[in-house]
Amino acid sequence: MRVGVVTFPGSLDDADARRAVRLAGAEPVALWHADADLHGVDAVVLPGGFSYGDYLRCGAIARFAPVMEPLVEAAHGGLPVLGICNGFQVLCESHLLPGALIRNDHRKFNCVDQALVVESTATVWTSGYATGQRIVVPLKNGEGGYVADEKTLDGLEAEGRVVVRYAGGNPNGSYRDIAGISNERGNVVGLMPHPEHAVEDLTGPSTDGLTFFTSALKAVVGV
Amino acid sequence: MARVVVDVMLKPEILDPQGKAVAQALPRLGYDGIAAVRQGKRFELDVVGEITEERLAQIRGAAETLLSNPVIEDFTVRVEDAI
Incomplete structure (x- = not known):
């Protein structure tokens, strides 16, 4: 299985995302923002960072990068896409996921090992977890407050599309403690915390994040 | 040339930590x-050029x-005054 990881100008966590893909047993493929081609990959990760310096709004300019055109089309067709942190912001700006991310309510940059509860295992990226499983992965952002109107939030809850929720206190003012959501089909998932930083004991607070990547591998290859 | 000003504000129901x-x-x-x-x-x-309804729709x-x-x-x- 080949998993593309897009590098935008200002992406930071693309190398870690490729490493997580490799540790999960898949082949990472570096994709370039200015290349309007997905090079036949089986899934795509939009990594964390500060694409285009977070100018205008986080993810607002990356959304119009050439690579996003085939990506949005493929995502509508069922291609597994995972957006982490800035990648989540790009997915919201692209309208592949509803809502938006705004500045943390306490106005400080957050960098913590964050407890989460996996609420939906019906997505390509979380099928390997148990429903209700508590995991710990790093969270690091300044604009991680998830917002949407009440109707959208009610819809997400009713359809089981809240994928991960913050546990042990809300770190950034996200409405209803939402840390990550999916599209209706469950192939597109976005979250603010960083599973790709929790894939090895040496470098992460846990290896809880690896299951995001092995779940996708299993969904695509069936192993 | 003419100057067109676009003001963007967070919707009232969205929290504005900076404000x-x-x-x-x-x-x-x-x-x-x-x-x-806020x-x-x-x-x-x-x-560039004259401001028409069509240009405004574009903007x-x-x-x-x-x-x-x-x-x-x-x-x-x-639309602000011509510059």
Whole structure:
């Protein structure tokens, strides 16, 4: 299985995302923002960072990068896409996921090992977890407050599309403690915390994040 | 040339931490009596040629697509004097 990881100008966590893909047993493929081609990959990760310096709004300019055109089309067709942190912001700006991310309510940059509860295992990226499983992965952002109107939030809850929720206190003012959501089909998932930083004991607070990547591998290859 | 101004503001129901920080700083400087502050963005677009309804519609399209995120923000478009 080949998993593309897009590098935008200002992406930071693309190398870690490729490493997580490799540790999960898949082949990472570096994709370039200015290349309007997905090079036949089986899934795509939009990594964390500060694409285009977070100018205008986080993810607002990356959304119009050439690579996003085939990506949005493929995502509508069922291609597994995972957006982490800035990648989540790009997915919201692209309208592949509803809502938006705004500045943390306490106005400080957050960098913590964050407890989460996996609420939906019906997505390509979380099928390997148990429903209700508590995991710990790093969270690091300044604009991680998830917002949407009440109707959208009610819809997400009713359809089981809240994928991960913050546990042990809300770190950034996200409405209803939402840390990550999916599209209706469950192939597109976005979250603010960083599973790709929790894939090895040496470098992460846990290896809880690896299951995001092995779940996708299993969904695509069936192993 | 003419200047078109696009003002973008967070929707009223969306929390504005930056505006809140400004509101908290004002009384410390002695500027009392300000109940709330909302912070927005102002874009000045210098438009080549005459401003027609068609051009304005284009600019509204740009405001809706790129300059603002309609999920969390509202915008207004207005023409300033020729420059």
